[in-house]
Amino acid sequence: MIITDEIVEKVAHLAKLEFNKEEKESIKQDLQKMISFVEKLNELDTTNVVPQIHMSEEVNVLREDEIKGSVSRAEALKNAPSADENFFKVPKVIVKE
Numbered sequence: 001m002i003i004t005d006e007i008v009e010k011v012a013h014l015a016k017l018e019f020n021k022e023e024k025e026s027i028k029q030d031l032q033k034m035i036s037f038v039e040k041l042n043e044l045d046t047t048n049v050v051p052q053i054h055m056s057e058e059v060n061v062l063r064e065d066e067i068k069g070s071v072s073r074a075e076a077l078k079n080a081p082s083a084d085e086n087f088f089k090v091p092k093v094i095v096k097e
Helices: 005-014 021-043 073-078
Strands: none
Touching: 005 021
């Protein structure tokens, strides 16, 4: 694949970037090097390689849920700068006009 000025401009537009002429040329060369590097993978013979979904044989190794004690509502509200019987009070952040 050959990287053209049009491709660089399209990528710059999508990324909301602006480049001067020297920067465009530098980016064009960098993109060409990246594409060439990735195209090297096409040289590999993958006819007998089985596609993998996971990198290892382990799938969804999760710990068991444990029920533990927690802080009571009264203890949690005790340290709040402002609270009522059941809830923390916080400053109003949405103002209706």
